[in-house]
Amino acid sequence: MKFDEFQEFRQRQLSAHSSLLDAAETNVYRALAPIRPQPPSDMSTVHRCDLARAWLRRFELPEAWSGHAMVCRGVRHGLSTIFRRLHGVQARLWLPSDVYPVYFELARAAGLEPASYPTLPAPALPRSPVDHRPEYLLLANPSKPLGRYLSDVECAAVISWLGESPLRRVLIDSVYDLGVPFAAGTRRLLDTGRGVLLHSVTKGWLWPRTFGVVLLSPAQAELAEAFRSEPPTSAQLRLADRLLTEHRDVPRQVVAELAVRAERLFERLPDEVLKAIPMVSRTCPGNYFFPVEVPAETLQREYGVLATPVSVFGESNWSGSILTSLADAFGPTPTTAR
Structure with missing residues (x-):
């Protein structure tokens, strides 16, 4: 399943199943929009x-x-x-x-x-x-x-x-x-x-x-x-x-916000799913992609978790899937459904 195909599939699943945990959002710019600096208004010359x-x-x-x-x-x-x-x-x-x-x-x-x-x-x-x-x-x-x-x-x-x-x-x-x-x-x-x-x-x-x-x-x-x-x-x-x-500190803010979101994701995951994520990925600063040794179909069917298939990222023979921590449920005002 390619990226655009999966985005359509994701929206259909979230609309049809209100209890589904959305761990498949990949748009970091939308998720962290309040942190993004505004462009300058001056017309100065920069070399x-x-x-x-x-x-x-x-x-x-x-x-x-x-x-x-x-x-x-x-x-x-x-x-x-x-x-x-x-x-x-x-x-x-x-x-x-x-x-x-x-x-x-x-x-x-x-x-x-x-x-x-x-x-x-x-x-x-x-x-x-x-x-x-x-x-x-x-x-x-x-x-x-x-x-x-x-x-x-x-x-x-x-x-x-x-x-x-x-x-x-x-x-x-x-x-x-x-x-x-x-x-x-x-x-x-x-x-x-x-x-x-x-x-x-x-x-x-x-x-x-x-x-x-x-x-x-x-x-x-x-x-x-x-x-x-x-x-x-x-x-x-x-x-x-x-x-x-003027905005040298923004990357640190991004890392801090992503750490909070990751912890909220981990708190919502069943223990078996959390244990299937490598610890090195769970602790990598600024990370919001978490590979898990469980197929996306299994995560949705057995655990109520919507994950991203590896095919979205390219060709792969690996049977696992990818969880992300960018959905609204893990943001500043967590929600249980979309």
Whole structure:
């Protein structure tokens, strides 16, 4: 069941069964709308170089890296730009099959035919033989709907994969990382000199497709020129400046609100269902996706819980499902029905 199909199914089920616990809402912007900062009203000029330095300071990264911190319009825009370059050099691209269908849409729009690897119930990295082509692995850290950061063992496996060929690189989608500094695993991957970090204000400040940064390695000057030729609008730059300066605390507020919502979800779940959620997902800061080793059909039929099928996130052979903590029932004024 794809995303749009499931949304129609979800509304039908909630309308027909008033006692059904809605643990399948995925729209974080609607759920946390009161926290989202308002855009600025002034028309001041903001320069990309200043924003790059502000972003580096915000995430405790060296300001000397500003020449490699490419300002863009968000992770989607960043990936589109990178994917076009990968097509030009006939690179091989690996995408997670069960994280975000848009990854595949962007890759195919750039002319790529990506290969895939699963992340549920745990990431299983590709074991492809080394060849003469550049090879890129895209991963999310933290990953959704896995609902956690990469483990030390998983990071070590990625580093080992990189070490098998000087033509291998890793693309790190860190949009769900709401902490400062970035996760230790992300920093370990950057320290290899083979990582490209993608981040934006989408989740931390609840402003999608507005502003992001792609942190390149020094050896990727050809990508830098592609980003410089496609800047955000002046309004997007002004908004980003306001978010990074006047609203620095918003990501912390988002994490705090999501923690409260997660606890309300856990309180409403039957013990058997709660125990089927990995503890590492339950305790990951800022998480609202909780994988559970129970099929969605079973959760609804036996426990009265509406969950999201894994197929909404992409192709998967895993039999479990995903719970979320974004529905009205877990908000500031909890309700028992919709």
